[in-house]
Amino acid sequence: MSARRKFICGNWKMNGTASEAASLIAGIVGNWKDAYRNVELAVCPPFTALLEVHALVSGRGVQIALGAQNCYHETKGAFTGEISARMLVEANCTYVILGHSERRTIFEEDDVTINKKVRAALSVSLKPILCVGETLDERELNQTYEVLLRQLKEGLRDVSASDMKHITIAYEPVWAIGTGRTATPEIAQNAHSFIRMEIAKLYDDSIANAIIIQYGGSMKPDNAKELLAQPDIDGGLIGGAALDAKQFLAIADAALN
Numbered sequence: 001m002s003a004r005r006k007f008i009c010g011n012w013k014m015n016g017t018a019s020e021a022a023s024l025i026a027g028i029v030g031n032w033k034d035a036y037r038n039v040e041l042a043v044c045p046p047f048t049a050l051l052e053v054h055a056l057v058s059g060r061g062v063q064i065a066l067g068a069q070n071c072y073h074e075t076k077g078a079f080t081g082e083i084s085a086r087m088l089v090e091a092n093c094t095y096v097i098l099g100h101s102e103r104r105t106i107f108e109e110d111d112v113t114i115n116k117k118v119r120a121a122l123s124v125s126l127k128p129i130l131c132v133g134e135t136l137d138e139r140e141l142n143q144t145y146e147v148l149l150r151q152l153k154e155g156l157r158d159v160s161a162s163d164m165k166h167i168t169i170a171y172e173p174v175w176a177i178g179t180g181r182t183a184t185p186e187i188a189q190n191a192h193s194f195i196r197m198e199i200a201k202l203y204d205d206s207i208a209n210a211i212i213i214q215y216g217g218s219m220k221p222d223n224a225k226e227l228l229a230q231p232d233i234d235g236g237l238i239g240g241a242a243l244d245a246k247q248f249l250a251i252a253d254a255a256l257n
């Protein structure tokens, strides 16, 4: 068993008006138990629900961090429709998901763009959850490790060793996201161990041993335990199952053991 604390993060994607988000977080807060202090729990609602969710978490004696799902790399100015990292910090965010495969594919974000966002987040002490993962085509063409290495190297370009303690990596095989098709624990473990090994090469062993590597892609209460039991799987980035308070907390329960 590693000394790393498990980190379970809900990615709500574009789900939940502020009032819908309020009832989801109320379900999580209402069923929260003290044992969850032994894991890191976070939720990433849409921007418009951040303040509402924060209001319902703070002062309730629970430990649930807040994150956003994206940010822009510039600090302010004429960038219609964008949100800066500093705005997210003031909206009580601790984390920001960057480089999610939906951003990479639907919004055509490349590694250079993602790296700018990672550095912008770090510059205001917002902690990036950097997502990496191969598509089905890439896996079938045996390009998985090449893709992971490129996304890691480019995404972390110019990130200092001391900033690495603020980075979480999420391995999200694109073919497993929202498809109900989870990576087997073995496939996921192999990818996680590869990522850790490459981080050791890019930085050093102590950084590689300390970094949290989450798995994402159809993680559910019934497969979470087995995935989280793998030596290099330190948590989950949860989409669909995070939209149900009981399922989300059942995954947190799986992380406790």
Ligand code: PGA
Binding pocket: 011, 172, 176, 177, 178, 179, 180, 216, 217, 218, 219, 237, 238, 239, 240, 241
């Ligand atoms: P999923 O999404 O759990 O619905 O597969 C995971 C993610 O995209 O972060």
